[in-house]
Every structure is written in structure tokens, then in C-alpha cells.
Amino acid sequence: MICRDHQIKELETILGQTIAQKILALHAGRAAVAVDELVFAKVDMILGTDVTVPLSVEVFRRMGADRIFDPKKTVLVNDHFVPAKDMKAAELSKTMRLFAEEMGIDNYYEVGRSGICHVLLPDEGLVKPGDLIVGADSHTCTYGALGAFSTGIGSTDMAAAWAIGELWFRVPGTIKIEVNGQLPKWVGGKDLALHIIGHLGVEGALYKAMEFTGPTIRNLSMDGRLTLCNMAIEAGAKTGIVAPDEVTRQFMSKFPELSYTPQVADSDAEYVEEHHFDVSDLPLQVAKPYLPSNAVPVHEVMGQQVHQVVLGSCTNGHLSDFQLAADAMKGQKVNPKTRLIVIPSTKDVYLELIRSGLAEYFTEAGAVIGPPTCGPCIGGHIGVLAEQEVGLYTTNRNFVGRNGHPTSLVFLAGPAVAGATAVAGEIAHPDEI
Amino acid sequence: MSIKPTHFKSRIWLVDEDNIDTDMIFHNKHLHITKLDEMGQHTFGNLPGWEDLPQKAQDGDLLVVGGNFGAGSSRQQAVDCFTALGIPLIIGESFGAIYKRNAINAGVALAECPGITDSGLTSGDVIDVNMETGEIKCDAKSITLQAKPFSQVQMDIYQAGGLFEYGKSVS
Numbered sequence: 001m002i003c004r005d006h007q008i009k010e011l012e013t014i015l016g017q018t019i020a021q022k023i024l025a026l027h028a029g030r031a032a033v034a035v036d037e038l039v040f041a042k043v044d045m046i047l048g049t050d051v052t053v054p055l056s057v058e059v060f061r062r063m064g065a066d067r068i069f070d071p072k073k074t075v076l077v078n079d080h081f082v083p084a085k086d087m088k089a090a091e092l093s094k095t096m097r098l099f100a101e102e103m104g105i106d107n108y109y110e111v112g113r114s115g116i117c118h119v120l121l122p123d124e125g126l127v128k129p130g131d132l133i134v135g136a137d138s139h140t141c142t143y144g145a146l147g148a149f150s151t152g153i154g155s156t157d158m159a160a161a162w163a164i165g166e167l168w169f170r171v172p173g174t175i176k177i178e179v180n181g182q183l184p185k186w187v188g189g190k191d192l193a194l195h196i197i198g199h200l201g202v203e204g205a206l207y208k209a210m211e212f213t214g215p216t217i218r219n220l221s222m223d224g225r226l227t228l229c230n231m232a233i234e235a236g237a238k239t240g241i242v243a244p245d246e247v248t249r250q251f252m253s254k255f256p257e258l259s260y261t262p263q264v265a266d267s268d269a270e271y272v273e274e275h276h277f278d279v280s281d282l283p284l285q286v287a288k289p290y291l292p293s294n295a296v297p298v299h300e301v302m303g304q305q306v307h308q309v310v311l312g313s314c315t316n317g318h319l320s321d322f323q324l325a326a327d328a329m330k331g332q333k334v335n336p337k338t339r340l341i342v343i344p345s346t347k348d349v350y351l352e353l354i355r356s357g358l359a360e361y362f363t364e365a366g367a368v369i370g371p372p373t374c375g376p377c378i379g380g381h382i383g384v385l386a387e388q389e390v391g392l393y394t395t396n397r398n399f400v401g402r403n404g405h406p407t408s409l410v411f412l413a414g415p416a417v418a419g420a421t422a423v424a425g426e427i428a429h430p431d432e433i
Numbered sequence: 434m435s436i437k438p439t440h441f442k443s444r445i446w447l448v449d450e451d452n453i454d455t456d457m458i459f460h461n462k463h464l465h466i467t468k469l470d471e472m473g474q475h476t477f478g479n480l481p482g483w484e485d486l487p488q489k490a491q492d493g494d495l496l497v498v499g500g501n502f503g504a505g506s507s508r509q510q511a512v513d514c515f516t517a518l519g520i521p522l523i524i525g526e527s528f529g530a531i532y533k534r535n536a537i538n539a540g541v542a543l544a545e546c547p548g549i550t551d552s553g554l555t556s557g558d559v560i561d562v563n564m565e566t567g568e569i570k571c572d573a574k575s576i577t578l579q580a581k582p583f584s585q586v587q588m589d590i591y592q593a594g595g596l597f598e599y600g601k602s603v604s
Binding site for chain 2: 038051052054055058059062063080081088089091092135136137138140151152153154155156157159160163164168170202203206207233236237238291378379380397399400401402406
């Protein structure tokens with residue numbers, strides 16, 4: 001329905017394409033696309049949550065749209081303010097529920113079967129390598145871990161995508177991030193993410209795609225890749241992508257019914273920037289308030305008193321994250337002066353926590369286990385910080401006032417530092433508690 | 434054909450700070466609000482020193498901001514709240530990627546103008562902005578700046594009054 005004549009360019013001169021270019025080209029019905037070109041592309045999945053869907057529904061109705069272009073390509077997830085934190089939140093979820101019923105959207109996730117969207121969607125087989133995925137949540141870039149082009153959009157975008165199934169994109173240049181070296185003990189995807197963002201800065205990858213490559217990435221688990229790509233937006237990137245490989249194939253083997261076409265970069269693909277990291281000696285990382293780019297080695301902030309540790313979120317919400325934190329706690333109790341809030345990210349992760357014995361361990365240690373929710377990560381509920389309280393979170397943002405009172409402070413870290421900190425009552429290294 | 438202005442002459446508010454995120458612009462505690470009329474009063478509610486902008490801003494005022502404005506979440510209220518206040522144009526050193534597309538889609542004009550926060554402009558100055566050429570002028574201070582003009586598609590969406598109107602106009 002949209003005129004494209006004025007955008008079509010001669011592309012014979014375009015040689016190598018990055019993963020981001022290839023996926024956008026395929027979805028725009030083109031052989032190739034040029035960096036900075038505007039294209040209209042068909043989307044494979046549209047994600048909305050309880051906090052962004054209601055505004056989109058208003059836009060959708062205002063425009064006179066009355067049906068979703070393909071209900072199977074739409075997923076609605078209750079995760080931000082659920083179980084409803086107050087009456088206003090309850091209205092948001094109700095709006096989404098009624099919209100799902102009206103539009104015949106089967107991928108509607110209700111409390112109890114739901115979970116944090118960015119952990120839920122890969123585990124439900126709703127995102128695949130080579131897909132073009134949009135979501136009205138900025139951390140939608142997470143699915144790049146599977147080799148998808150996946151990016152956050154706003155509510156007008158989502159309403160348009162619901163109605164017509166395609167959106168405009170400016171083809172981003174790609175920054176190649178090559179990582180070498182074996183990650184030391186305790187150090188994982190979160191430390192890698194904070195370290196890279198610390199180097200690039202919070203706008204170091206503005207409007208760009210980040211492609212993570214190199215031996216360290218090839219050896220990184222899918223959980224670690226999801227964490228890494230989740231944080232790409234914190235460098236300003238449109239998306240973070242890992243080329244599909246054996247780890248990806250293994251992950252997707254859980255869904256034998258799904259077909260997909262993996263995309264990898266051409267050998268002569270052109271990158272707008274390249275950065276090389278050697279992580280053989282990378283210390284555990286902590287990002288100080290109020291930016292995720294304020295990353296420093298944990299030793300620089302050790303001894304900082306912490307009132308609340310939050311373990312979970314779309315960034316570090318997999319079983320492996322909870323296991324790493326428990327290992328770092330070494331069977332010890334939560335410090336009497338500190339609270340540990342454990343948030344399993346989905347129903348499945350909750351069950352794994354129970355079956356593995358970790359739920360019992362955390363509870364006996366003095367932690368509280370909450371329901372799957374984004375709650376404390378957005379300062380919404382289940383652990384909001386008071387004036388001048390200090391938190392250490394495995395979440396992705398530590399902006400002013402995001403997690404509670406504007407004078408509260410949040411340090412970001414991975415699960416190993418979170419576990420050690422919960423035991424010590426102050427920021428700590430797991431080998432030194 | 435154009436129904437939205439591409440030329441602005443008005444006074445500015447200069448918010449000279451980088452990395453102002455969407456939680457500072459429109460805090461998550463107000464995300465239940467979906468009506469435009471109710472959004473304006475919460476603008477900059479979590480940005481120390483600027484909480485009173487909704488009371489001070491007048492219809493037609495322009496906003497000048499630093500780098501990476503609108504970083505963070507995808508919430509569109511962080512764009513719509515300025516529409517509610519009658520602020521038709523935001524000029525910044527740079528914008529968060531999602532914020533920029535939200536503004537374009539919602540029919541709010543954005544201009545990227547590297548160097549504007551160091552140009553000598555201060556709050557209260559009156560500037561002339563031509564979105565077709567990207568030229569920004571402040572006659573009183575003899576300042577001339579060059580912003581990046583919108584691309585054709587971005588201008589088309591903006592002039593149509595937003596993404597949906599644009600889609601209807603070309604279908």
C-alpha cells in the first residue's frame with residue numbers, strides 16, 4: 001500500500017551485506033539494501049506488553065483500523081505491572097485482554113502462564129533466526145541472540161504494524177564487535193555487555209546495529225548471548241546480533257516444527273566501525289549510577305553498602321543466572337542488613353527454580369521469591385527503593401529514579417556479584433566473601 | 434498539501450544535559466495514562482530542575498536538548514507529552530533511536546543539530562527554524578546553525594500528520 005518508487009536505488013554497486021542488511025532486504029523484497037536507506041519491510045512478529053498495548057489500541061482505533069493483519073504474528077504479554085500492582089495497572093491489563101479477545105490473538109499470555117517477554121518469546125518458539133521482529137519495548141533487541149533483526153518501537157509503530165504488517169526502517173550501519181579470549185571464572189555475558197558499553201558509551205552505537213563475533217561469542221551459551229544482545233540498546237543500538245551457529249541450532253532444535261532461514265554476513269560485508277576486545281583477564285564488572293556505561297571492575301566499588309539486591313529481569317532471568325548467583329553465595333545466608341529479591345522470569349523458569357532446589361535454598365537463605373514480572377526493574381512494584389537506598393541489580397538500567405526514589409542509587413552487575421553482595425551486605429567479589 | 438508547519442519562530446527552552454532518558458521525561462509511574470490531555474502535566478516530572486516546565490511552557494514554545502535525548506524505553510508518552518504541552522519541535526544534539534522514530538511517527542518535528550547547546554543560545558531566546566533547509570537562526574544573537582533536514586520519507590510522514598495518516602494518503 002505504500003509507494004516505494006522514490007526509495008528504490010541502484011544497488012548493483014552494493015557488494016557485501018551485513019546480517020542486519022540481509023534481513024531487512026529479505027523482508028523488503030529486495031536483493032540488497034544500502035546503509036541509511038529507508039525501506040518498508042514486512043515484520044514476522046509484533047510484541048506488545050501491558051504498559052504499551054493500551055496506548056497502541058487507542059491509536060489503532062483512532063485510525064479506524066478494525067482487524068490485525070495477521071493475529072498469529074502478534075504476541076501480547078502481561079509482564080510489566082502484573083499481577084496488577086494497582087487499579088490503574090489492572091485497567092491496562094484488562095484493555096489488553098479485551099483487545100486480544102476481540103482481535104482473535106491466541107498468543108496472549110495471562111498471569112500465571114506468562115513471564116518477562118524477552119525470556120518468554122524465545123522459550124515459546126515465537127522468534128527465529130532470520131526474522132524481523134518489532135516490539136513496543138526497548139529491550140526487544142534481545143532476540144538478536146538468535147540471529148534475528150529485532151528492535152524496539154513505539155505505540156504508533158505497533159498500531160501501524162498491527163494494521164498493515166509492515167513498517168519503515170532506516171537501514172543501520174553495523175558495528176562489528178569482535179571478542180577474543182576465554183572468560184574467567186564467574187565472568188559472563190553481563191560483564192561482557194557492561195564492559196563493551198563502558199567502552200562505547202551510552203550513545204556509542206546510536207542508530208547502529210551491533211554484530212557480536214569472535215571465539216568468545218561462539219563459545220558463549222544462548223543465555224549469555226541473550227544477556228549480551230539485551231543490553232545493545234544501552235549503547236544506543238537499534239539491535240544487537242549474533243550470527244546463527246551450532247549453539248543457535250541446538251537452541252532451535254526444541255522446536256522441530258519451525259522452519260527458518262539463518263542469515264550470516266557476507267565475507268566482504270562492510271562495517272562502519274570495528275572494535276576488538278580480549279576478555280581473558282576481564283574482571284567482574286559493575287556499572288555505577290546513573291548510566292549503564294559507568295562500568296568499572298568490581299574491586300573499585302567493593303565495600304559499598306547495599307540495602308537491596310535484585311536477581312532476575314529480562315537481562316539475567318534464566319536458570320543459569322540463578323544457579324550462578326547461588327554458587328556465589330556458597331550456601332551462606334543473606335546479610336541481615338540486606339534484602340535479596342529473586343524474580344524467576346517465566347513460569348518455566350519458576351518451575352526450574354523449584355525442581356532444582358534453588359527455590360528452597362534462596363528462601364532458607366532469607367531471600368524472597370517474587371512472581372514473574374518486570375516489577376523492580378522499572379521501579380513499578382515488588383521492591384521499590386526508598387530515599388537514598390542503594391541497590392545492586394542484575395537488570396539493565398540504573399537511570400535516576402528508575403527503580404524508586406530519585407535519590408536512590410542502583411549499581412548494575414551480573415549474577416555472581418549479586419550473589420556475593422547479598423551475602424556480604426556490600427558490593428563484593430564471590431571469591432572474597 | 435502540507436498541513437503541518439515546516440517553519441517555526443518561537444522562544445526556546447534549553448535543557449543542556451546529555452542522556453536525558455524516557456524515565457526523566459515521563460516517569461514509569463504515569464504509564465497508565467493513554468489520553469493526550471493528561472500527559473502534559475507529567476512532562477519532565479523526574480528531571481531535577483525542570484519539573485515545572487508544564488506550568489512555564491506556552492503553546493508554540495520550542496525545546497532545545499543535548500545528546501541522546503530520549504534514551505531508554507520505547508514509551509511513546511515521552512513524545513506525546515510535548516504535543517500535549519503544545520511544543521511542536523524539539524531540536525537536539527542527537528536523539529535515542531526509538532525516541533526519534535516515535536516522534537516522526539507521531540507527527541512531532543525533530544531536528545538534529547550538533548553543536549546547538551554550545552552555540553550561545555539560552556532559554557528565552559527566539560529562534561527561526563526552517564525544517565526544509567535545516568537552517569536555524571537567532572537574529573538577536575546573530576547565531577546561525579545548520580540542522581540535518583528530514584529525509585523525504587520522514588518529511589512526508591511528518592507533513593501527513595503521522596504514520597497512519599501517511600499510510601492512508603499513499604494507499
